Amino acid sequence: SGGGDGTSGEVAVDGSSTVYPMSNTAAELLAEENSNIEVSVGFSGTGGGFKAFCEEGRTDISNASRPIKDEEAAACADTGTDYTELLVATDALTVVVHPDLDVQCITVDQLKRIFGPDDSATNWSDLDPSFPDVKITGFIPGTDSGTYDYMNADVVASEQEILREDFESSEDDNVLVQGVAGTQGAVGFFGYSYYEENADSLKALEIDSGAGCVAPSAETAQSGDYTPLARPLFIYVSDAAYADNTAVKEYVDFYIENLAEIATIAQFIPLNDSDYAATKSAVEALG
Amino acid sequence: MNITATTAANVTASTLATGKRKDRNTSSLIFMGALWFSMFFGVAVLAALILDTALSGAGRFDSQLLFDYESTVRKEETGFRAGILGTIWLMLATALLAIPVGIATAVHLEEFADRTAWYSKVIEVNLQNLAAVPSIIYGMLAAAIMGLLGFTYKGIVLGGAIALGLLILPVIIIATREALRAVPQDIRQGSLALGATTWQTTWRQTLPSAIPGIATGTILGLSRAVGEAAPLLMLGVATVRFDPTSVLDKVTALPLQIYSLASAPQEALQEAASAAIILLLALIIGMNAVAIFIRNKFQRSW
Amino acid sequence: MTNLRASSHFPVGAPADSAHRFHAGNGSELPEVPPLPVMRVDNLNVYYNDFHAVYDVNLAFGRHEITAMIGPSGCGKSTVLRCLNRMNDLVPGARVEGEVTYHDQDIYAAKVDPIAVRQHIGMVFQKPNPFPKSIYDNIAYGPRVTGMKVESMDDLVEESLRSAALWDEVKDKLKQSAFGLSGGQQQRLCIARTIATKPDVILMDEPCSSLDPIATSKIEDLMQQLRSDYTIIIVTHNMQQAARVSDRTAFFTARPDETTGNRTGLLVEFDRTTVIFENPTDPRTNDYITGRFG
Amino acid sequence: MTNLRASSHFPVGAPADSAHRFHAGNGSELPEVPPLPVMRVDNLNVYYNDFHAVYDVNLAFGRHEITAMIGPSGCGKSTVLRCLNRMNDLVPGARVEGEVTYHDQDIYAAKVDPIAVRQHIGMVFQKPNPFPKSIYDNIAYGPRVTGMKVESMDDLVEESLRSAALWDEVKDKLKQSAFGLSGGQQQRLCIARTIATKPDVILMDEPCSSLDPIATSKIEDLMQQLRSDYTIIIVTHNMQQAARVSDRTAFFTARPDETTGNRTGLLVEFDRTTVIFENPTDPRTNDYITGRFG
């Protein structure tokens, strides 16, 4: 539908700080067409976002870097908040190492031994004798981030439900970038955009999940080859807000209409065609 | 010449004019050096910080930094308009909330309450304690208060002002009390002896005389609030792309915008954040300068 | 201990035969006791918390007379003075026992408003304490806050400044800050400020102790002029000053408590100034006057 | 203006015929000028920034004599006293002109260490200022910081306290805080503290003004005892005290500048105490002594 028809109103978005750049870019682009729609985009985190969305009912849209959890869905049911989940982009979690490290590709099992709490590798050569004899130091996101959670729950999935604890961690991904770039033998992981921006000082590892080594890129993520590190990013839209508040409808329609462009600007990986079609039809089903 | 006198004179001749100074001996000099170092250590760190930040933000001291909204589309032109306006709104609302209550509290405690009563001591201790409470806890308290007031969305000017107002309230109270205490008892007695009431004395003599001290303390309190991000974070303050027009409007603040942009992956955004840091520092230095000016200009020696 | 008291009874309401005296002079025509006391102090005891600061003082202050209170430091002169217009209410821990009457009304009675008391009984302090305002506003302050009905404030200011012998010196700079005046001028300003509220009694606590001799003599002259309209009670540590200006003198001293060592002030002798200085009854008065101690 | 000076020259090193006197007394056996002045002040002018506080003072302080400086407030007594051990160095803006000699050495000479000067010329202040330490440490402080060679600190402390007539009162509580002492005891402690560093001259600036009469008389007795070993210079605003304790008295006054109104202190008369009090030359001295002003 697009903007420009003079609709006015407010839209409140909060939630994942990972998805924040996307929703924020959508708001910026929309504002260029219709400055009467006032969109606010928070970055309280996925959990905080769902609290605002379900419990407090103060947001129209909740950004999430993981699917909604059962207890959160229950909270939404309690308050009668019906919602629609929209897949908006993919983030290729990128495992990076110091550029001098002579390792190109690792298997998923090796990945688990690098980041998991069980049988953790302390030297690259522990993983594979062909790897250099260099100590492993690691830089990982903080335990409270969705990125940590994805690596923990969906990739490593150890019984202890934690990642190894002797790695350095920071909530600020730029700190991780600096850490890996500045430390021999260092390894880390974070969102694709942080790698893309610092590709000259980092090296991204290829991941072998059984079908050969795959490097992170838009194509491999879209095609589904980059597993298991391609993680989906969502927005959750309140059905009632979409129906009753034309500003919300306008914003969501504009967002989904321009999804590929927005994802590219925000340095995420746009959906492949079938995923995009599914998202579009979900929006159409909203009304 | 008298024997004793001569002896005494001899003693002094050898010890008075040695040409050595006990204020200039080695340990004294080392001590003075250490004091100098201490004095200028902080200043040096401040200078290094400003220099380091100014260099990283050097490319972005342009008008867009001031007048444009945040932009991920044109990262080189991203601006802090929302944060600057938000900070101005927040500061005004904070001042309106905290200054009257703070001054009134201080006046009550200093001029009306029985200072020897046990509860006065409890209050005194309580205030000193509040001044040391972590700012993040004030954010949580403000969130709770906003909930009680029935606001679902807390990241508005009012919410931020409550958080920051609570944060600086003890500072204002303590500064005001000190300023009131510095007004000599003479002035109060002079007024009371003429048949003025306590309130008249306070309103017409004590408070006007204390204004420079109160102003200084208040500005310093506000300049602390300007840089606070943690309590606002607790309120779920969001990025906005419009100017607030009332205290019920959503708002962001300069330090929060800096925090969010400095963590962005793109170098252009980080550079803008550095430039905005210099902006924020300039604002704080400006506020401090005003406070110092007031302090120096109106400082009265009674 | 009763012998410590100077004189136990002052008749009140004795016939006003001697009428008003308008001139200074410690002349012998002064009746032995104040014939028409404006204020009286009976069995006054003052405590600061547990500390017994003043013990059982009896005094009577004659109308249009100048009464001086002298004695060594810490003997309670200022304390007694502050009782006379309830300024001690403001001192935390101060407690007053006994009776202080003003025109036969107990000023410590429950019904009495201390603020009203202070409107009738003004006070001038040791250190000049002008307000940080203009000279004009310093004078106008009292009438304004007490809600005095004033026809022309300008006239009242002029009149008060004239009475305080300050008008000529300041008439061209009424709008300037009072802080620009010299110490002696400031003190006269404070007196003018007190006069402006038209009090009946003026209390002065060592009003000249921070002034130089010339300023002091100006204030002393002023007191002589004011006595025709006001009753003046002055505390001074300067015996010569008491001798020069006052009609009656009360001599206080302090006696240490044997166990605690706290020094309680008491009235030794109260009489006409000429008697105190020339023919005191109590040997302690004599010692003090002759400089043998203090 | 030269006539303002009391006497322009004091002979130094005149024959020590009268030897030491060990007793108080303003007796007429005192030579007219100090025969063996320990310190001299010649043409002393002191400024506080632009303000000329003291004008052209000449004095000589006799060995083992007590010299009193009296005069109305603000006439520069304290200022002159502080010049005698370079305490004025610590006052921002203070500037000293003229000569102050101690045993014929100019204590303002470039090579002279003011700290060494103060070791020889001790000072006792108006308000007792004990350190927030134990009584013992108060006494031991001076010897420690000056690096005095002390055989037994305990003995020195005892000796100093005995000299200050304080030993019996405090010998059982040497380790207790000096703040627990009474005002008079604190002042004697400060004197003991000064004595402990074995000075030659002791300066005292109104040492009794914050004390009661009993404490005052103890300090005065003490001064009489100390004069056998020390040269004492005392500032006092109490003429009786000067008359009681001193051998010689210097009377200062202050003269206002016609244009600025600033009051500059000057020496009016310096003579034997008996002469100053009984037969002063200058009418201003007479006025002051007889209480006609001040």
Place this chain on the structure above:
Amino acid sequence: MSTPMKSPGPPSGAGQVPELGHKRRPGEALAKALLLSSAVASIAITFGIIAALIEPVTHFFGQVEIGQFFAWQDIGQQNIRPAVLPLVLGTLMVTVIALVIAVPIGLGAAMYLSEYASKRTRKWLKPTVELLAGVPSVVYGFFAVFFITPVVLNGWLGLNVSFTNSLAAGIILGVMIIPTIASMSEDALSAVPLALRQGSLALGANRMQTTLRVVIPAALSGIAGAVVLGMSRAIGETMIVAIAGGSAKNNSLDVGEGHQTMTAFIAQTAQGENPVGSVSYNMLFAVALLLFIMTLIINSISIAIVRRYRQAY
């Protein structure tokens, strides 16, 4: 004892009885009521804080046992991390480092300002130092990560510390509290009466001796108050440690490693991923309450010390 005689008939002295009765002053009463209510409101803040924290905390202790909260190790299952002691350790470590930096330097600066600097110099130097307290902590945080750690610690000093580490966070925290300590200590030193300094100098002591042996002991209670206030500032500071101090619990005592502090935990958890009502989310309030109680205790102790040892001159 004498019974004062009342005069019969008309009063003595003046012709009319002066009116001394109480006047009604409604404006005055209103003003007083307003002042009182402000004071009460300000005092109510403390109770407000406790009230705001207490409900989620009771939930939290319904979810985990108190022994799991006051523990060094997390229970290591179901992603629950209730152990608070590592956070307390992290807080204490950065605070100690901050004090090691700030106490000597702050005190040195205070001594310089009060005992050596001229009045004019002090007039400008003191506010300049106070500026350090005004620098936003976000700024300090990034300065620690991108300057102190790589340039100073790993570069100039050749240490080999982690990217986020307690040392850099503590140092910067120390810099932040220097003005608190310097300014308050300077007030305490300036409040020492000149008479004490003069007393010392008159005995032949030099300036250093006077400062160290007389002035500092005399001002000790004020200095103690300054140090404790600085300490509670350091304990309560959030953004510096959240950015520069690491975001993982760490029980090691190595200051070169990162340690999550209590405040960093609160900020990071509040912004995070955890579903509301979960253990981790409720723990945020438990940590906040603990932090509040800690600052309360530390401050109360300091106030007691200052009161007890305050010298009245």
